[in-house]
């Protein structure tokens with residue numbers, strides 16, 4: 074059958090009413106900082122008309138300082154192009170990655186979404202923008218599965234489309250109840266709006282009986298850390314290129330690869346693949362097996378070499394690179410962009426013993442030290458103890474410091490303390506200095522530094538392209554330590570912790586595994602009762 078392009082916008086057919094909303098968070102089980110309602114309120118939490126306003130190309134920014142147009146704008150655009158679709162804003166909430174979400178916060182966000190769904194009247198469909206790596210103590214299933222279940226109950230008869238981050242961890246009840254499922258196809262993620270568009274477009278076409286979504290998915294016993302999973306670099310470039318080409322075939326509605334966020338406590342952690350075809354189960358099964366084989370074949374690609382802090386500083390000191398600008402030391406064990414709290418004190422400890430004459434810029438989350446010195450006069454000197462994030466169990470580091478610039482950056486108070494050649498940015502909130510302006514706000518010129526410590530794997534490089542040419546991954550100890558992936562328990566042999574010959578050995582076990590009710594004595598519960 075020949076298909077003409079205009080049909081693929083979903084035009085024609087009956088009038089539709091589709092609701093849309095979001096609950097989006099990536100959890101790090103090893104962070105002592107719970108992600109509470111304030112964390113959502115600070116970044117993005119909207120309902121009704123205010124949500125509709127930011128979900129248009131001409132309206133305000135959908136995700137405040139992050140991204141002007143994201144999934145919900147893309148979804149609304151798909152509905153406009155299809156014509157004769159009424160879109161109903163439900164509720165939307167997003168916070169930066171952090172510790173697990175307390176149950177009461179999750180309940181509040183889900184009640185907002187469910188109540189808005191019930192109040193919307195008859196809905197033909199609902200689109201939900203979710204992450205896939207949320208964590209909430211006290212639930213009996215993946216949080217996203219609970220969201221889908223309750224929204225479906227609030228909109229009887231509606232068909233559901235879901236989009237996930239490619240760092241989502243797929244569980245049975247996040248996949249099987251939904252009609253349409255798509256995921257980001259770029260890492261770092263720039264394709265939020267196109268992802269929402271694809272979800273909306275396919276949902277509308279399914280509701281108008283133009284396509285028959287037919288799914289196949291697989292789980293792979295594979296958990297890798299960051300640095301290996303950039304879509305446009307080796308080793309994943311070829312896999313993503315092949316997968317994106319699949320959707321040029323009109324028989325294929327979507328192809329998705331999930332390279333999970335490895336720091337949650339999910340019982341069924343592991344990479345996943347998903348293919349949706351137009352009514353062709355054999356094709357879906359064949360393509361999902363091939364996508365799985367292609368992803369699996371990359372599993373032994375070598376990680377970039379990691380240094381200890383001492384090794385990295387020695388290397389900077391000895392090298393000629395200093396003349397070319399600062400060297401970025403990526404704090405692999407305390408990646409705030411992956412949910413770590415940013416209170417690693419190991420760098421300060423090493424530099425306080427021997428700074429090697431290097432001018433070093435170092436962000437540290439230490440709200441107690443910030444509070445103690447915030448009102449101290451500029452130029453005053455103090456003996457202080459740096460402890461990092463409360464509950465993070467970092468080494469206490471004694472320092473002599475001079476109080477320098479005070480600034481509010483991304484809504485959080487930040488205090489510059491100078492310990493000789495080491496310039497500390499003491500932060501009230503987990504620091505995410507992905508832009509060089511973080512340092513200029515503290516009267517520090519990033520180009521003059523020898524060393525800048527970064528709390529992000531890759532995204533920052535877009536902003537630092539003109540500032541730094543050298544980037545060294547450095548390991549110490551923290552919430553996103555790669556060793557945690559090797560030390561945790563898995564229900565099946567897991568690469569690279571264990572030798573696994575074929576992903577097929579445990580695919581079915583992982584796909585059928587249900588979640589145990591998550592224990593309450595997690596760092597979240599401890600922090601709440603402390």
Ligand SMILES: [Zn+2]
Nearest residue numbers: 238239240262
């Ligand atoms: Zn992600």
